[in-house]
Amino acid sequence: MARSDKVAAVAELVERFRAADAVLLTEYRGLTVKQLKELRRSLGDNANYAVVKNTLAALAAKEVGLDFLAEDLTGPTAIAFVSGEPVEAAKALRDFAKENPALVLKSGAMDGVQLSAEGVKKLADLESREVLLAKAAGALKAKVAQAAYVFNALPSKTVRTIDALRDKQEQAA
Numbered sequence: 001m002a003r004s005d006k007v008a009a010v011a012e013l014v015e016r017f018r019a020a021d022a023v024l025l026t027e028y029r030g031l032t033v034k035q036l037k038e039l040r041r042s043l044g045d046n047a048n049y050a051v052v053k054n055t056l057a058a059l060a061a062k063e064v065g066l067d068f069l070a071e072d073l074t075g076p077t078a079i080a081f082v083s084g085e086p087v088e089a090a091k092a093l094r095d096f097a098k099e100n101p102a103l104v105l106k107s108g109a110m111d112g113v114q115l116s117a118e119g120v121k122k123l124a125d126l127e128s129r130e131v132l133l134a135k136a137a138g139a140l141k142a143k144v145a146q147a148a149y150v151f152n153a154l155p156s157k158t159v160r161t162i163d164a165l166r167d168k169q170e171q172a173a
Helices: 003-019 033-043 054-063 067-072 085-099 115-123 129-173
Strands: 024-026 049-050 077-081 104-110 113-116
Touching: 003 077, 024 067, 033 049, 033 085, 049 085, 049 113, 054 067, 054 077, 054 129, 067 104, 077 085, 085 104, 085 115, 104 115, 113 115
Parallel strands: none
Antiparallel strands: 024 077, 024 104, 049 077, 104 113
């Protein structure tokens, strides 16, 4: 590669790193072109899966402050640049790795924080954003219902007490 081509490639990788919400590194040794195509399809529209030159990727990662990725940029490496929901991409990679053991999850980065291979698997085990938001909304709704019951209980108890006193006075009279 000519020097100008390398500079352009690093600049493109820097832009991809900056635009990505998460970056997931994998080793693809032993996968066929057909399998890689299937993997790209399974990642969907919110992730771009690219085979990169390790030295250029390490330079780009260093430039955007992700120096820790350089240690995993060895051997045949491909990077999933995730824009959007990182959980979905991590699940797609995990599921594909289960079916195709040749795909190895190396590491990743999300919000500037390093993720180990275990961290990527934990990320994949999370429920989707919509499910977590629905659970939070359900919990808030339950608390509001409890508060409404408590606020309603005092007037109801007062009315029952007054009725009981009235009945008692009528019986005494």
